[in-house]
Amino acid sequence: LCREKQIPFFYEEVDIPALTDGLKSGVEATARNQRYLIFKAVCESEQIDKIALGHHRDDRVETILFNLCRGSGRRGLIGIPPVRDRIIRPLYDLSKEEILSYLQKNKVAFAIDHSNKSLIHTRNRIRHKVIPMLEKSISASVVDNITRLSDILTAEERFLNTLATKRYKRIHHLSPGGKNWLDLSQQFGYDEWLVRRLMMLLMADAGLVEIRHEDILALVDLCRTEGHKRLQIRGHLTAEKAGDRLYLYHQAIKIEPVVLFDVTTLRDGAAGKGKKVKLNFPRIWIRYEYLSPDRVTDIRHQPATCAFIDADKIAGLITVGGIKPGQRFHPFNRPGSKKVGDFLTDRKYPRPLRDELPILSDEKGIVWITGLEIDNRVRLTKRSRKMVRLEYGQY
Numbered sequence: 001l002c003r004e005k006q007i008p009f010f011y012e013e014v015d016i017p018a019l020t021d022g023l024k025s026g027v028e029a030t031a032r033n034q035r036y037l038i039f040k041a042v043c044e045s046e047q048i049d050k051i052a053l054g055h056h057r058d059d060r061v062e063t064i065l066f067n068l069c070r071g072s073g074r075r076g077l078i079g080i081p082p083v084r085d086r087i088i089r090p091l092y093d094l095s096k097e098e099i100l101s102y103l104q105k106n107k108v109a110f111a112i113d114h115s116n117k118s119l120i121h122t123r124n125r126i127r128h129k130v131i132p133m134l135e136k137s138i139s140a141s142v143v144d145n146i147t148r149l150s151d152i153l154t155a156e157e158r159f160l161n162t163l164a165t166k167r168y169k170r171i172h173h174l175s176p177g178g179k180n181w182l183d184l185s186q187q188f189g190y191d192e193w194l195v196r197r198l199m200m201l202l203m204a205d206a207g208l209v210e211i212r213h214e215d216i217l218a219l220v221d222l223c224r225t226e227g228h229k230r231l232q233i234r235g236h237l238t239a240e241k242a243g244d245r246l247y248l249y250h251q252a253i254k255i256e257p258v259v260l261f262d263v264t265t266l267r268d269g270a271a272g273k274g275k276k277v278k279l280n281f282p283r284i285w286i287r288y289e290y291l292s293p294d295r296v297t298d299i300r301h302q303p304a305t306c307a308f309i310d311a312d313k314i315a316g317l318i319t320v321g322g323i324k325p326g327q328r329f330h331p332f333n334r335p336g337s338k339k340v341g342d343f344l345t346d347r348k349y350p351r352p353l354r355d356e357l358p359i360l361s362d363e364k365g366i367v368w369i370t371g372l373e374i375d376n377r378v379r380l381t382k383r384s385r386k387m388v389r390l391e392y393g394q395y
Contacts, residue, residue: 001109010042028121043086055080056091056099061146062126073213074160078153095143164197172202176282176394177356179249180205184223184241195220206237206248222246228351240352247352253281255322255358263314263362266290266388278395279320282356286320286370289389305393307368309378311386316363323359329366330376340369347372360390 002009020030039051060079067076082092091099103110119125134142167190171183180202190198199219203211215233222231222241230240233248240247260277266288274289290311302308328337344354349372360368368374370392380387 008046010038012038014038028123049086051087053087053089054091055089056094056096057147058096058127058131058143060092060150061131061143062123064146064150065126065130066123071213074153074157077149078157079150081154160193160197164194164201167194168198168201171198172205174205175353175356176284177253177353178281178283179247179352179356181245181247181352183244184246185244195223199223202246202248203233203237207250208233208237219246219248242350242352243348245350245352247350249352255279255281255320255356257319257321260286260318260320260360261288262317263311263388264316266311274389277320279358282358282394284358284370284392284394286358286360287391288318291387291389292385304371305391307370307374307390308380309367309374309388309390310380310384311388312384313378314362314367314388318360318362318367320358320360323354323357327359327366329369329373332374332376332379334376340366343369343373358392 001007014031014034016027016031016034019034020027042048043051064077064079067079070076080089080092082089102108115121116124117128119128131142139145168182171186173181173183175181182198182202196216199216200211202219203215208215218231218233219239222229222239223246225241228240228242230238233239236250238247238249238251240249258277258279261275274287276285276287278285323340327340329340329343330337331343340359341354344357349357358370359366360370362378364377366375367378368390
């Protein structure tokens, strides 16, 4: 058929039973996942932007009944969507009978998967046993009625999802290191249905493809927990409640040390010399500038994203890195040194974000914990003649 219509044809054979044993999943689920992986690979290699699948009205009804028996929520009762990302379903509103009638009338050859007749698979039992029984015992229009339910729920789902998305955007944030988190300070006044939808949106943003009801309930319970608590979602995703925030994230990447500048080279240049450096993780930029103290009228009223340090007190290279275990520094204008972890606890800095907090150090130790505190060793005094202005921001 493809040769006749001059359509490019791609063929790939996969040993599903062997994969099923290795992945410890069902035959149907494994086959489905492999099909989608192949579709995606062909789309990327051939620069194709649409995948047309052959699901029809009867498939939709079988899926809805299947989801209903599994205890699905509203989304499961909608069944298969007509469009999702680059997947489209042109036969969405046609029945199997209409499709077969067209093929026979136009003498188009077709094949039927022999596994469709096997009653081993749940979907086939629904197709060959449950639906005919419902049509005979309940209503001959059961397929039309279930399809109508799907259409009604689709419209309602669209409306409810719009409301939930608006609320979600108000309370959702993304850290520079890619952690998704929600501001829970308003959430406890929300209706139960809305809280659950917010959890679904959060999990989707965190990259969870298949969202289960128990995952949603676990997050809702975590939101209502007092104090600090952490749990694992499917073993690879961490949910953490800290204060009025709920974080959902994968294991963080460590901040790779990056040389920001060599103070010796900087001091040899003219005042005003500086540069902006971007980090890949976390997604922040840091700008430094070599200045005379008289260039700044009032350091005290500068934003927390800026810091000013004495250029003559810097020892060698300034590098950007993450927190090291047991690392200490001397907070600005305070007696003695302190562990960085204890300092962050005192400042109520969220624990889930500490592994993505950039710290500037020289050869003697910490210079600046970005956005929070400089080390007392590099503070400006009346004797300071040259200074470095530091600034950071998210991109």
